[in-house]
Amino acid sequence: xxxxxxxxxxxxxxxxxxxxxxxxxxxxxxxxxxxxxxxxxxxxxxxxxxxxxxxxxxxxxxxxxxxxxxxxxxxxxxxxxxxxxxxxxxxxxxxxxxxxxxxxxxxxxxxxxxxxxxxxxxxxxxxxxxxxxxxxxxxxxxxxxxxxxxxxxxxxxxxxxxxxxxxxxxxxxxxxxxxxxxxxxxxxxxxxxxxxxxxxxxxxxxxxxxxxxxxxxxxxxxxxxxxxxxxxxxxxxxxxxxxxxxxxxxxxxxxxxxxxxxxxxxxxxxxxxxxxxxxxxxxxxxxxxxxxxxxxxxxxxxxxxxxxxxxxxxxxxxxxxxxxxxxxxxxxxxxxxxxxxxxxxxxxxxxxxxxxxxxxxxxxxxxxxxxxxxxxxxxxxxxxxxxxxxxxxxxxxxxxxxxxxxxxxxxxxxxxxxxxxxxxxxxxxxxxxxxxxx
Numbered sequence: 501x502x503x504x505x506x507x508x509x510x511x512x513x514x515x516x517x518x519x520x521x522x523x524x525x526x527x528x529x530x531x532x533x534x535x536x537x538x539x540x541x542x543x544x545x546x547x548x549x550x551x552x553x554x555x556x557x558x559x560x561x562x563x564x565x566x567x568x569x570x571x572x573x574x575x576x577x578x579x580x581x582x583x584x585x586x587x588x589x590x591x592x593x594x595x596x597x598x599x600x601x602x603x604x605x606x607x608x609x610x611x612x613x614x615x616x617x618x619x620x621x622x623x624x625x626x627x628x629x630x631x632x633x634x635x636x637x638x639x640x641x642x643x644x645x646x647x648x649x650x651x652x653x654x655x656x657x658x659x660x661x662x663x664x665x666x667x668x669x670x671x672x673x674x675x676x677x678x679x680x681x682x683x684x685x686x687x688x689x690x691x692x693x694x695x696x697x698x699x700x701x702x703x704x705x706x707x708x709x710x711x712x713x714x715x716x717x718x719x720x721x722x723x724x725x726x727x728x729x730x731x732x733x734x735x736x737x738x739x740x741x742x743x744x745x746x747x748x749x750x751x752x753x754x755x756x757x758x759x760x761x762x763x764x765x766x767x768x769x770x771x772x773x774x775x776x777x778x779x780x781x782x783x784x785x786x787x788x789x790x791x792x793x794x795x796x797x798x799x800x801x802x803x804x805x806x807x808x809x810x811x812x813x814x815x816x817x818x819x820x821x822x823x824x825x826x827x828x829x830x831x832x833x834x835x836x837x838x839x840x841x842x843x844x845x846x847x848x849x850x851x852x853x854x855x856x857x858x859x860x861x862x863x864x865x866x867x868x869x870x871x872x873x874x875x876x877x878x879x880x881x882x883x884x885x886x887x888x889x890x891x892x893x894x895x896x897x898x899x900x901x902x903x904x905x906x907x908x909x910x911x912x913x914x915x916x917x918x919x920x921x922x923x924x925x926x927x928x929x930x931x932x933x934x935x936x937x938x
Contacts, residue, residue, distance in 0.1 A: 501543075502810030505757055508783040509791075510537050516789040520569035522557055523789065544759070544767050548779055548792040554733070555587050564592050570787050579630040581732045589733055591630070592787040600755050600784055601630075601736050605638035605728075607751035608740035612700055612727040614668070618644035621661065623671035624703065625650040630732040631703050638737070639670060651675065654682050661694050668698040673706035673724070676716050677851035692721040702728020702737070705818045706839055715843040729818060734780050734793060739816065747802030747815030757781040758812070759792070760799065770812055774801045777822055796823045824918055826857070828896050829864060835917035838868065841889045848874055848882055852908040857920050865897035872902045 501509065514537050516523035530546070557565035564572075570592075577598055579591040593601070614620065620639050626632035626648065639646045647666060649657060658679070660666065669676075676699065683691045699722050707713045707726040716724045727740040729748050735756060739748035750758060760768040760776030768776040778795040797818050804814040820834030827833070835855045842849045850871035858866060868890070874882055883900040890898045 501757065502806075502812075504754070504810065505783065506539055508754070509543065509757060509781065510539070510541065512781075512783055512785070512789055513537055513543075513791060516569055516791070520789060521566035523567070523569070523791070525566070543781075543792075546792050548761070548765065548794045549790060550794050551589065551733070551796075554589055554790075558590060563590050564788070567788050568592060569789055570594055575787060578628070579634070579732055580628045582629050582631075591732055594786040596784065597786055598634075601634055602638050602641065604730075604735055604751045604755055605635060605737040606641045608727060608737045608749070609638055609642050609644075609700065611742045611749055611751065612725045612740050613698070613743060614639065614642045614644050614700060614727070616643045618642075618668045618698065619647070619664065619666045620644050620668040620670055620700065621647040621649050621657070621664075621666045623649050623651055623657070623669060623675055625652070630736045631728075634736045635670070635702070635728065644668070654678060655686060658682060658687060658694070661696065665695065667695060668700065669696055670700045670702070670727075672703040673699075673701045673712060673716065674704060674851055676701075676720065680719050681850075691719050694720065696720050696722050698722055699724045700727040701725065702730070702740075704836070705729070705820070706836060708817055708819070709837055709839045711840045711843045715846070719846075731795060731797075733788075734782065734790060734795070738780075742815075747817050750814050750816065752780075753811045753813065755782070755784055757783055758814075760801070761794075770801060770804050770814060772801055772804050774804075775799065775819070796821045798822050798825070826855070826866070826918075828858070828866065831895050833866070833894060833896050837894055838890070838917075840893055841886060842870075844889060845882075845886065848872055849886070850905045853917070854908060854919050855917055857918055865899055867901065868898050869901045869903060869908070871905045871908055873905045874902070 514534055517527055517534055554567065557567055574594050575592040576595050577593045580588040622636045622639060624631040624635060632650065636646065636648055647664065680691045683689050683694065699716065701707055701724060707724060713724045725741050725745065726748060728737050729740060730736045730738040735752055738752050738756065739750045742749050758770065759779040760770060760774055761779050762768050762776050768774050776799065778797045778799045780793050780795060781791045782789050798820055800817045800819055802815040802817060804812060806812050820836065825832055825834055838853060842851055853868060853870040856867040870886065872879060872882060879902040883902050886900045887898050890896060
């Protein structure tokens, strides 16, 4: 930590002990007293906090839990997490919390090249998920022309892109496959004819999947930029690519403290080539301060150095979520990596799929449910071809079950890949006949 970060962190923890019952109880239980919070305090030895801890806190003392460190009347905005991988968490923000969110978001969008000349349509819904309004306002601050749209009226969007001469889009990467299909099916045009030249993507890590960026760029004739990595409960935008598109630049210096930990929970030095789970601490957050918060995001540091100001600058890649990683015969498998296989079958496979979580114990293959427009007579041969590519590219065996296009539920903002049982997919109990993995 730099002296600046040490000062900010010490003040933040002292304030949290004084104003947040959650942190006062947690730190007191660890034997920590306010007078212990001096330079050199062994901060890295504090046990990390998980999302489960926060959800349990809110469940026992709704709506914001004992974590809240400001009077309720100081809360200016309420968001909630998307709930893609857990029960939604309610996020309270003060004026300063909102302002800090805009700072890192604007840094990221400007670094990605957004600015005058861009006419950006923002296709993340303006619901309680912070990817909507919280990410939209920084787009305006880059001096780009911003068009708030959301998700759900794709036919209208396609017409507006042409009518308003929109040349850039802000969305999840998976939404581009919806646009591609609708261009062909509804308008009968090549997606390149839309005129989109830049894509500023976030909400999913799909641009990190081999082949996905090239597929989007080739289909639309655009430059695809991973401009928006973050999480609502910590910071809506933490990092994004710069012009070199070689890793995500961390834009939260002075706002967050970044750590890596290994599977045992030990700190991994932030240096080029290091890998581990990201752990973040808020340095300025007023309403819901978080210290050593586990993200479940497995990161690789592409480049790191300490500047003259003592602050660590870095570029990183997100390899996947540790809570979504499946291990088959010693192979670590992230479901989103299946998009690299989908990209090889652009006419035969849809972009939506589900992986059925295997039962505990040793398993040799995965059950995968995929959509296809191919008629029933041709599905057996297609399933075999897909299984061969999954084995060759991802080093896992699979049983692929093909279902009609449009069958799987859609999420307006993020893609969900794992289900615990096929019964978790409405209407598919009779459609898919799954074997027993083993």
